[in-house]
Amino acid sequence: xxxxxxxxxxxxxxxxxxxxxxxxxxxxxxxxxxxxxxxxxxxxxxxxxxxxxxxxxxxxxxxxxxxxxxxxxxxxxxxxxxxxxxxxxxxxxxxxxxxxxxxxxxxxxxxxxxxxxxxxxxxxxxxxxxxxxxxxxxxxxxxxxxxxxxxxxxxxxxxxxxxxxxxxxxxxxxxxxxxxxxxxxxxxxxxxxxxxxxxxxxxxxxxxxxxxxxxxxxxxxxxxxxxxxxxxxxxxxxxxxxxxxxxxxxxxxxxxxxxxxxxxxxxxxxxxxxxxxxxxxxxxxxxxxxxxxxxxxxxxxxxxxxxxxxxxxxxxxxxxxxxxxxxxxxxxxxxxxxxx
Ligand code: F6P
Numbered sequence: 001x002x003x004x005x006x007x008x009x010x011x012x013x014x015x016x017x018x019x020x021x022x023x024x025x026x027x028x029x030x031x032x033x034x035x036x037x038x039x040x041x042x043x044x045x046x047x048x049x050x051x052x053x054x055x056x057x058x059x060x061x062x063x064x065x066x067x068x069x070x071x072x073x074x075x076x077x078x079x080x081x082x083x084x085x086x087x088x089x090x091x092x093x094x095x096x097x098x099x100x101x102x103x104x105x106x107x108x109x110x111x112x113x114x115x116x117x118x119x120x121x122x123x124x125x126x127x128x129x130x131x132x133x134x135x136x137x138x139x140x141x142x143x144x145x146x147x148x149x150x151x152x153x154x155x156x157x158x159x160x161x162x163x164x165x166x167x168x169x170x171x172x173x174x175x176x177x178x179x180x181x182x183x184x185x186x187x188x189x190x191x192x193x194x195x196x197x198x199x200x201x202x203x204x205x206x207x208x209x210x211x212x213x214x215x216x217x218x219x220x221x222x223x224x225x226x227x228x229x230x231x232x233x234x235x236x237x238x239x240x241x242x243x244x245x246x247x248x249x250x251x252x253x254x255x256x257x258x259x260x261x262x263x264x265x266x267x268x269x270x271x272x273x274x275x276x277x278x279x280x281x282x283x284x285x286x287x288x289x290x291x292x293x294x295x296x297x298x299x300x301x302x303x304x305x306x307x308x309x310x311x312x313x314x315x316x317x318x319x320x321x322x323x324x325x326x327x328x329x330x331x332x333x334x335x336x337x338x339x340x
């Protein structure tokens with residue numbers, strides 16, 4: 001069997017661990033593996049390389065993806081469907097393993113509908129994919145953000161400042177929630193729970209009243225509950241949703257103005273998804289890679305490997321691309337008790 005594999009969307013710690021596991025298990029099974037470079041772009045242009053044991057040696061702890069990646073929408077895959085099918089057939093590919101988030105797996109679903117044998121592997125630091133309890137990359141991002149929050153506490157207290165930390169997560173607040181709780185943040189704002197600026201101000205003031213300095217974690221797409229604020233300071237994203245760009249800086253200025261305490265903003269950005277994966281992510285990514293090859297052997301076309309509790313299972317690709325996994329309100333409420 002000839003298996004092709006691609007990594008699509010934003011890079012994510014653990015991608016190389018998946019590739020290594022796929023190549024090693026496929027080799028044991030007597031299968032061969034081709035790597036498609038730069039996600040769907042390589043599938044369109046025919047940029048394909050052989051992936052053997054030599055190519056994956058030593059990559060387990062390496063961040064990024066040795067194949068390269070691009071964010072290509074399902075619409076672009078749809079427009080280039082026949083080209084991709086031809087590239088796969090010209091390279092005698094029997095099965096395509098697609099490692100990606102919602103958008104990349106959406107493209108995989110389109111190819112499956114066009115008759116290509118496809119298996120999916122979920123990937124995102126945002127942990128916002130339905131169908132799996134966790135995606136690899138998330139734990140690493142949470143650890144990076146937690147370490148930053150730990151460090152910010154001491155400088156906040158030395159200078160009696162409010163420190164606002166903006167973290168990634170796109171339209172969900174999983175990174176903010178997990179890192180904020182792990183780092184003992186004094187307030188967490190996530191997209192799923194629009195914030196009341198008076199309440200955030202209250203967290204900051206109550207923290208200062210106890211002779212401590214506050215650290216507030218803000219997810220990049222957290223929004224105010226007040227529609228006037230959103231209207232006045234917001235803009236639209238490509239899907240028409242309203243948000244405030246640079247929300248961390250915006251909140252820092254608002255809190256400084258309201259409380260009179262000096263405030264500083266830290267935007268963690270891509271440092272959350274660069275560099276070596278955590279042990280948890282290496283292990284999960286390895287199990288996903290091994291299970292993806294099992295899914296090929298079992299002819300589980302149109303399925304995605306997933307973590308359910310401690311077991312690796314397969315679920316239909318459609319489970320991951322229908323809707324986002326958002327932070328439930330009770331998960332937020334249970335920790336919000338500690339804010340302030
Ligand atoms: O989906 C992963 C992610 O890192 C998000 O958390 C973030 O919003 C986005 O990608 C950033 O994308 P880019 O690297 O294209 O700026």
